[in-house]
Structures are given as C-alpha cells and as structure tokens.
Amino acid sequence: xxxxxxxxxxxxxxxxxxxxxxxxxxxxxxxxxxxxxxxxxxxxxxxxxxxxxxxxxxxxxxxxxxxxxxxxxxxxxxxxxxxxxxxxxxxxxxxxxxxxxxxxxxxxxxxxx
Amino acid sequence: xxxxxxxxxxxxxxxxxxxxxxxxxxxxxxxxxxxxxxxxxxxxxxxxxxxxxxxxxxxxxxxxxxxxxxxxxxxxxxxxxxxxxxxxxxxxxxxxxxxxxxxxxxxxxxxxxx
Numbered sequence: 001x002x003x004x005x006x007x008x009x010x011x012x013x014x015x016x017x018x019x020x021x022x023x024x025x026x027x028x029x030x031x032x033x034x035x036x037x038x039x040x041x042x043x044x045x046x047x048x049x050x051x052x053x054x055x056x057x058x059x060x061x062x063x064x065x066x067x068x069x070x071x072x073x074x075x076x077x078x079x080x081x082x083x084x085x086x087x088x089x090x091x092x093x094x095x096x097x098x099x100x101x102x103x104x105x106x107x108x109x110x111x112x113x
Numbered sequence: 114x115x116x117x118x119x120x121x122x123x124x125x126x127x128x129x130x131x132x133x134x135x136x137x138x139x140x141x142x143x144x145x146x147x148x149x150x151x152x153x154x155x156x157x158x159x160x161x162x163x164x165x166x167x168x169x170x171x172x173x174x175x176x177x178x179x180x181x182x183x184x185x186x187x188x189x190x191x192x193x194x195x196x197x198x199x200x201x202x203x204x205x206x207x208x209x210x211x212x213x214x215x216x217x218x219x220x221x222x223x224x225x226x227x
Contacts, residue, residue, distance in 0.1 A: 031213040043204065043217040056214045088156055092213070099146050099208035102215065104158035 001029065004093045004105035012111045018079040021108045025072050025093030032074040033102065034066060037088040046089075049074055050097040081112045115140050117207050119218035126195050127226050130190045134221045136205030142166075147181065147188045148206040148215070158204065164188065166210075195225045 005024040013019050025032050033048040033056075045058040049068035066076040076083055087111050092102035116139040138147065149161040162172065164181050168201045172179050176193045190201055205218040 033213050033215070035217075036216075042219045043215075045214050045216070048213050050213070056212055090156075090158060092158075092215070094213040097213045099210045099212055099214070101146075101148065101160050101163045102213060103160060104150075106155060106157040109156070 004091055004103055006064065006091050006108050008108060010109045010111075012113060013081050015081055015083060015112055017081050018077060019081060019110060020075055020077050021091075021110075022091055023074045023076075023091030023093075023105060024048075025074070025091075026103055029093040029095050029103075030072055031094040031097035031102075032072065033094070034074070034076050034090045035090045035092065036060075037090060037107070038086075043083035043090070046076065048097070055097070058087055071096075078110075083112050086110060086112045115142075115207055115209070115216040116207050116217035117216050119203075119205055119221050121221045122219070123222040123224065125224040125226065128197055129194050131191060131193050132195050132223065132225075134203050134205075134223070136190065136218060137190045138141075138186050138188065138207050140207060142209055144210040146208045146210060148208070149188075149190050149207060150177065150217075152202040152204060152220070154201075161190075163210045166200070192223075195223075197225050197227055199223060200225045 031050045034046040048056040052068045068074045088107045090107045091105045094102045119138045145166045150158040153176045180189045201218045205214045
C-alpha cells in the first residue's frame with residue numbers, strides 16, 4: 001500500500017512569489033492535514049480537510065490556503081512568500097478524520113530567498 | 114487549551130543503555146488521543162503508538178514501552194537497550210477525538226552513540 005506522497009520534495013522561491021504544494025494521501029483516507037515545521041516554532045497545524053471541506057484552520061495568515069479534491073488529494077498554496085515561510089511542510093493522511101493516527105509524508109522543504 | 118510539553122530537548126546515551134523520553138500534556142477534553150512519532154533525518158514523521166484517553170494500560174512493543182498516567186497527565190516513552198538506529202527526534206502529540214488536528218510537543222532529540 002503506497003504511503004503519503006508529497007511533491008515536490010524541495011523548492012526554492014523568491015520573496016513575493018507564490019507556491020503550491022501537493023499531497024496525495026493513502027488510498028481510502030479521507031482526511032488530510034498540513035503542518036509547518038520550523039526550528040523556532042516546531043510543528044504547527046495549518047489546516048485540515050475532510051471530504052473536500054476545510055474543518056479546522058490554524059493560526060496562520062490568509063496567505064496560506066488549501067483545498068482538497070474529490071479523490072482526497074490536497075494542495076496548499078502560499079502567496080506573497082516571506083522569508084519566514086521557509087520551512088518543512090508536512091502533510092498527514094488519516095482514514096476517518098476522527099483524531100486517530102495520522103501518517104505523514106516526507107514533506108516539502110521550502111526555502112524562500 | 115491543548116498543550117504538550119517535552120522538557121528534554123536533547124538526550125545522549127551510549128548504545129544498550131535504557132532511555133526514557135518524557136511527555137506531559139494539558140487538555141480539558143475528556144476524550145482524546147496521545148501519540149508518539151519518530152522523525153529521522155529524512156524528515157518523515159513515523160507513527161509509533163496511539164493511546165486512547167480511557168485506556169491507561171501500558172504497552173510494550175519489542176524494545177519500546179509506553180507509560181500513560183492520567184493522574185499526572187504524562188505519557189512517557191522508554192527505549193530499552195537503545196541502538197544507534199534509534200537516533201532521531203521524537204515527538205509526543207495530542208489530538209481531540211473528533212478532529213484530525215494534532216498538538217505536538219517541541220520534540221526530544223535522541224543521540225545514541227556506539
């Protein structure tokens with residue numbers, strides 16, 4: 001059974017640009033959540049999608065957005081990139097969206113220069 | 114408010130030593146889940162265990178064991194006879210039982226030296 005796939009693995013962007021990250025969850029999983037990991041702030045929740053609906057959103061500015069498609073694949077978008085957006089972005093796949101174990105992808109390492 | 118505290122930032126042990134990673138949590142929920150994840154240098158968070166708030170039975174899996182105590186809001190993780198491959202950052206996490214939203218501790222970096 002394939003795991004969680006995140007693409008791309010690495011990205012380098014310039015301040016002011018926008019970026020789209022992709023996550024394909026485990027087959028049959030309906031919930032996808034996103035996390036930002038930085039050395040200073042640790043792992044922080046961005047948002048969660050379940051059956052194409054955003055159910056929860058973390059404390060991030062509106063520049064961070066996401067969506068989920070009917071096949072459960074998810075994308076997150078960051079517009080007007082800032083240096084502080086440099087981080088590892090992790091996607092987590094969960095079967096039923098009920099807070100049980102989530103399985104993570106290897107992440108997308110975003111560097112903003 | 115939900116909060117997870119891992120007071121140990123970094124621990125170094127010599128191979129074959131036992132090591133315990135501490136985790137203390139705060140929540141007002143009566144039903145919740147607790148987790149441990151391992152993050153090797155590759156970056157992926159690897160699921161190790163989940164405990165339900167109503168199940169305080171301790172668990173052992175090979176060299177790994179977990180001690181859950183609601184009275185002290187703690188969920189500690191012990192590695193017996195540590196190995197170099199155990200070197201990683203370990204995260205304790207808490208979730209509400211209805212949402213796929215995790216609150217992570219700051220992580221404990223474990224260095225196991227040969």
